[in-house]
Each structure stands twice: as structure tokens, then as C-alpha cells.
Amino acid sequence: MDILERPFFHDKYLYDEIEKIIECDDKERFLSLISKFPDSVCMRVVEDCAFFHARKCLLAIIEGEVSISALEIYAKFVPHFPETPTPLAVVARFFHEAYDIIELLLKRGPVEHAKIKGYAFQSVFYDDAPCAYPLDHLLTSLSDESHLYPWAPGTSLNKLIILLCQWETNASLKSARLLAPHTDGINVIAWTYVRDGRLVSLAALLLVAREKVFVPFDSGLTIRQRIVEIVDALHREGDLDHEAVKYQSMLVEARELLDIFERAGDALSLYCSSMHEYVPPHKVLIDVANLLKKTGHTLRPMDLDLRDCFRKCPEVKKASLFKLSDPESPSNKYLLPPSLTRAQSFCATGRSYPSVGDCQLFHKLKSGPMLNFLPSASVPRLLRTAASQVEDTVLGNSQKHFAYIAFLFKRGIKFSI
Missing domain, CATH: 1.25.40 (Serine Threonine Protein Phosphatase 5, Tetratricopeptide repeat)
Structure with missing residues (x-):
């Protein structure tokens, strides 16, 4: 009818x-x-x-x-x-x-x-x-893009930038570039992303409006100076509780992202804005990696591995650039220093916040048995497993989580604060 x-x-x-x-x-x-x-x-x-x-x-x-x-x-x-x-x-x-x-x-x-x-x-x-501006709504929804989904805080910021520069994100960045000139308080929006740990939105904002992000606040401090001030204050406090460790780690990671854009921001923005036709993922990877290298960045194998983000792209799987070197070679082993702090341990995955007792397990990563305790599962599944252990610090569950950290070690992760 x-x-x-x-x-x-x-x-x-x-x-x-x-x-x-x-x-x-x-x-x-x-x-x-x-x-x-x-x-x-x-x-x-x-x-x-x-x-x-x-x-x-x-x-x-x-x-x-x-x-x-x-x-x-x-x-x-x-x-x-x-x-x-x-x-x-x-x-x-x-x-x-x-x-x-x-x-x-x-x-x-x-x-x-x-x-x-x-x-x-x-x-x-x-x-x-x-409350949110249209630009904020756009950058929030941008983080739901399928090729960005496998990326997680605490892994590789360079990989995040390479993913944001892909053709799949280009149209959304154009939209953001149109809205940015008509949006007030972009530095305040950026600070909200730092505070909430929304690094995908922060990186995208830096790609389209880097100059406005670095504009000083009313206090006279830039966003980077504000981060450094808070991180230093937390460091002086000494032993931090669960929430403070989490907050400090988010700030440290955001500061590292700002450092990358201070050096390579102009080149990255120009590359994205000049992309007018389809460029395959492996070509974008090579282009952006070269831009980062020219500005003095050292890239690790994990920065260049996009296989978990473009599973249906055979070129990504075949490209020699993505083939990780032997994980057992000395150049790919990065052991945690004995003085590892709780804040640094959070940076290992960005997924859990170990207690003082749990931190002792990190030192066991230097031994063979723990390095061999690796689940035979995909990276996304291991990420979910690690995330599920956040609230439970029983030794057995912690071992599963630290096994994943060991897995990341063998993939070439290097920790730094």
C-alpha cells in the first residue's frame, strides 16, 4: 500500500x-x-x-x-x-x-x-x-576511519602520521582545512585532545592548522610549554597514583607528537594538501617516511609496518620496506633500563597502568623464559587481551599482559621518555 x-x-x-x-x-x-x-x-x-x-x-x-x-x-x-x-x-x-x-x-x-x-x-x-564546534565533530569522527582503527596509543606516533597522510583520509583533511580558518580557539581544542589522550584528533589538527595549535594561550604559554610544566610538576611529586601515572603518560606522548610536527609539520601539511589523486598506501608510506627522515627523525621497523591496517592490499604485504629485520638481531633488541618508572611502563602499550609489584615483572623481560611466553595470536587480538587485563593485576593475568609487551620488544619497540 x-x-x-x-x-x-x-x-x-x-x-x-x-x-x-x-x-x-x-x-x-x-x-x-x-x-x-x-x-x-x-x-x-x-x-x-x-x-x-x-x-x-x-x-x-x-x-x-x-x-x-x-x-x-x-x-x-x-x-x-x-x-x-x-x-x-x-x-x-x-x-x-x-x-x-x-x-x-x-x-x-x-x-x-x-x-x-x-x-x-x-x-x-x-x-x-x-559542546563542540563542527571542526571538533569532524576530527572526532575521523578517528573512526577503518585504516586508523588498528593503531593504538603507546605504539608508534610516526606510524600514526603515516596513516593520517593516506589517501583514505585525504578528503576528511580537506574538510578540516576548510573549517579551521573559521574556528576560534584551535589551541584550546588541541589542549582538550591532549588532556583526553585523543592523539589521532590532535595529529589531524596539527596537519591542517599547526600554526594555530602553537599559538600561546592567555597565560602566555604555548601548548608544549604547558605540557612540560605539568609533566615537571608531576615528576617532582615522586610516587604517583594510578590516575596521575595515566595522565603523565598521555602528556609525554602528546609532547612527542608536538615535537615531530615542530620539525616536520610544514612538509607533512604540504604533502597532504597537494595530494589530488589516488596514491597507494605503500607509496604514501615511502613518501612520508622520506619526509620524516629528511627532518632528522629516526624510523624503526614498527613505524613502517602497515600490514595490520591494509590487510587487503597485496602491495603492502609484498613491499620489502615492510619486511621486519630479524627480531633476534642485536640491533632490534631494546631492553628496559633497570630504573624503569611506572610512568615509563605505561608507555609500553598505553593500555595498562602497572602497580609497583607489577613493575618487577618488566625486569623479567631480560630473561629468556618470559620472552618465550608469547601467545600465538594476531596483534589486534593481543591488544584486546592486554586491554582486558587493566583492572586485574593478579600475577597470572599480568604475565599475559607482559608477554604482549615482550612481543612488542621482539617487533622492535624502543622505549623512551
Whole structure:
């Protein structure tokens, strides 16, 4: 039965029908139905278009082919719901790779929409979702990209940068590059990422707006100086509790990321912004690795191993650059120093926070038996196993976790603070 023939029509049926049409991105049916029910166009329809990546239907709303434009929808709902996200924020969150649509929204509507915060997408995040600019929504959603998912804090920052420079992320970085000039307080947004340990979002922000990230705060300190000040203060406190160790380690890792961009930021940004056609993963790896080397960075085998991120790319598997050298060779063995601190032990994986008793197990990594205690599982599975041991510091579970750390040692990880 056609929707118009239902004897007891209700809005729910209409929205269900609209959603099905949007999911198929059928512009003709969409315009036909909307023309019969013009009052049905609301922010929910805009959100659905962005969520389902329905480019044709979304452009029809933005370009005014329906009874009310996206900006008029926003203006209509704001008086009643002041926390309504702008269409720009909706697209940035759900359709962040659509840089052409974001550019069109910036041209058609007031650029001030890029500066409007809102409690957007509470059902997607959580009930008390924080205020966020469209740029923040975009960078938050960027971390969900499939090729970035295997990367985890505490592993390789150089690998993170190489992954962000891939073609798969290029469109999203273009969108962020469009929003950045119209966003105030980018250094404050960057500090939020540092505080929360959101290194993927921080690295992406540095790729598109590095100069604004390094602008001093009202206190006169730059973001790096603020990190150093807090890390030094924590170091003077001596023995730290669980939360302080976690916080200190996040700050140290963020500082290392800032150091990389202070030296190589211009070259990395130029490389990403000049990428106008598809470049395969292994070619991006070689290009970015060379850029990092030219700025004085020393790359390790783990920085160049993208096999867990591009499993379906045979070139990645075949490229000699990804073949790790013999893990038993002296050049690939990095043993922990005897004076390893709890903060340094956190940096081993970024997944757990050992107690004082657990730290003794790190020294056993220098012996053969512990190095041979390795589960025969994939890296992602080992990561999940390590993460599951965070709350349980029983010796047996700790051994499983430290076995994973031993595994990372054999892959060529080197620890430094």
C-alpha cells in the first residue's frame, strides 16, 4: 500500500518512508514525497542524509530544491531547541569526507556556523555530550576511519602520521582545512585532545592548522610549554597514583607528537594538501617516511609496518620496506633500563597502568623464559587481551599482559621518555 493510501496516517510512517528513500539516496522519490509533505523537512531529515551519506538528497536540501533550505531548517528550530546542531556540524560529524558539501555550506550560509557550539548527537555519544564546534565533530569522527582503527596509543606516533597522510583520509583533511580558518580557539581544542589522550584528533589538527595549535594561550604559554610544566610538576611529586601515572603518560606522548610536527609539520601539511589523486598506501608510506627522515627523525621497523591496517592490499604485504629485520638481531633488541618508572611502563602499550609489584615483572623481560611466553595470536587480538587485563593485576593475568609487551620488544619497540 502506498503511504498516501494508509487510512490512519501518522508521522512515524512518514519518517520511516523518508528514511528508506534517503538510505537509497533516491533524489526523485525524495523530492516527490517532500513536495506532498513540505512540513516534514526537519533537522532529523538533514541528519539522516548525512548519516547515510545520501549526497543527492542532501544537496537537494542545501541547494533549495525542497520547500525549505537546510539553513532555514536550522533557523526554524533554534528558537525552540537552542542546542540544535547546525547543518554544518551534522555534515562534519556524519559525512566528514564530503568536503564539497562543507564548502557549499560555508558559501551558502554564514561562516559563523563554523563557530557555533552545540550539544550535538547526544544519542550517538552519551546523554551529557559536551559542546563542540563542527571542526571538533569532524576530527572526532575521523578517528573512526577503518585504516586508523588498528593503531593504538603507546605504539608508534610516526606510524600514526603515516596513516593520517593516506589517501583514505585525504578528503576528511580537506574538510578540516576548510573549517579551521573559521574556528576560534584551535589551541584550546588541541589542549582538550591532549588532556583526553585523543592523539589521532590532535595529529589531524596539527596537519591542517599547526600554526594555530602553537599559538600561546592567555597565560602566555604555548601548548608544549604547558605540557612540560605539568609533566615537571608531576615528576617532582615522586610516587604517583594510578590516575596521575595515566595522565603523565598521555602528556609525554602528546609532547612527542608536538615535537615531530615542530620539525616536520610544514612538509607533512604540504604533502597532504597537494595530494589530488589516488596514491597507494605503500607509496604514501615511502613518501612520508622520506619526509620524516629528511627532518632528522629516526624510523624503526614498527613505524613502517602497515600490514595490520591494509590487510587487503597485496602491495603492502609484498613491499620489502615492510619486511621486519630479524627480531633476534642485536640491533632490534631494546631492553628496559633497570630504573624503569611506572610512568615509563605505561608507555609500553598505553593500555595498562602497572602497580609497583607489577613493575618487577618488566625486569623479567631480560630473561629468556618470559620472552618465550608469547601467545600465538594476531596483534589486534593481543591488544584486546592486554586491554582486558587493566583492572586485574593478579600475577597470572599480568604475565599475559607482559608477554604482549615482550612481543612488542621482539617487533622492535624502543622505549623512551
